[in-house]
Amino acid sequence: MTDRPTYTPVTPADLIPLTATGWTAVEGGRALAKVFTFRNFIDAMGFMTRAALWAEKWNHHPEWSNVYKTVTVTLTTHDTGGLTELDLRLAAKMDALYND
Numbered sequence: 794m795t796d797r798p799t800y801t802p803v804t805p806a807d808l809i810p811l812t813a814t815g816w817t818a819v820e821g822g823r824a825l826a827k828v829f830t831f832r833n834f835i836d837a838m839g840f841m842t843r844a845a846l847w848a849e850k851w852n853h854h855p856e857w858s859n860v861y862k863t864v865t866v867t868l869t870t871h872d873t874g875g876l877t878e879l880d881l882r883l884a885a886k887m888d889a890l891y892n893d
């Protein structure tokens with residue numbers, strides 16, 4: 794059972810809580826990016842595995858890469874070519890998982 798929000802567009806004000814936690818608007822405001830740094834590779838993999846389960850549940854998938862203990866994430870909504878509520882939701886979930 795998916796719990797998928799609609800493609801609600803994002804206003805600049807919506808981004809303020811996320812920029813406060815280290816997310817940066819990139820690609821002319823059409824994407825959000827953040828680098829997560831972990832204690833080690835296994836913690837980075839654990840984060841990616843947990844985040845992947847939410848991404849699949851919400852059918853909204855990150856562009857991301859891992860190098861040792863860092864995970865570099867870009868979020869955008871490919872179907873609309875910009876940021877939507879789904880990106881904000883996944884960004885907030887990644888922050889919560891990171892702080893767990």
Ligand SMILES: C[C@H](O)[C@H](O)[C@H]1CNC2=NC(N)=NC(=O)C2=N1
Pocket residue numbers: 852853854855869870871872873
């Ligand atoms: C067909 C499928 O539902 C779509 O391609 C989904 C899959 N995951 C997605 N992920 C992201 N980030 N953006 C999308 O537009 C998107 N669309």
